[in-house]
Amino acid sequence: MTKSAPLTLALSDKCCEGHTGCEFDGTLKRVCAESVYLQKVYDATLFNLQGLKNAAGHHFKPYLGDDVRIIRVLDIRCKKVFNPCNINDPKNLNVNLNTTVSGASFVENEHGPIKVVGPDGRRSEFILYTDTSECDDEHKGTPIFGTQIIKITGDVLVEIDVVYSDDCDCECTATLKGEIPIGTDCDPLVLTNFFELCMPSVFNSAFLPRFTEFCNVGCEARLATNSVSRDIIIDPCTGCIKVNLIIAICVTCEKKIIVPVQLCVLSTGFPCLKPNRDPICSAFPQLFPDNINNHCKPCRPRATAESVDEEPI
Structure with a gap:
């Protein structure tokens, strides 16, 4: 008699895959030209910056006892601290950006530089202006230069997987956790970089060019001297654990010159998602108006088991 597999409440698949509703079968019969109104990138530049933070004697938990010895370190992980209950x-x-440009200027009003709404839904774009007539005559862009000061504040969470020997000389594993402050509003970690961008005409357009920038920050951690005995100290009386670390702050920043434009693109039609139907309603309203371009036909919804069974033979 074979034993059945033990019951478990764990999910069989902890991850998921997204469905956009866009399908393309490889044929060009349903592809047509559409006009879209959006923001076009005229120039962009990408930077990778890094800074170091020395973290000496920081407390880590949990306490392992007053008669233990760290044998080796298995892994060290570092991630950003973020409290979703209080942004x-x-x-x-946090990454706070302070950017100045030369060769052009940000358009201002009585309150300072004007910011307009970007694709992220926030007022994250500055309006640029300079005399571009000289380069316009050559059908080229006008170069502008800038300086960016990045101020990083907040904490990172460091996790250290260790193997230790307890008072019975048994080897055990544990994960030590500690928050390391990187900077404060009064004493931030400061990084600086310089950039050059190419600006399109301000005269041959209904819109002035816009400048936008965004950054993402990560971190890496290592023992200060790469020595377990020197960098991980356990108080023999209290069992308190102190660790000496070096934290590397890794920053990626991108800057763009963008202008609202109207473009012609190839399209297969609107997305077609299979709805979760409610048996009470016989019909549901559509989310977008029908296409009034006769050359573009709507895409077919993705075939499902129900629709296949309903097709006549």
């Missing part, structure tokens, strides 16, 4: 929590790792 203004000073412990959240």
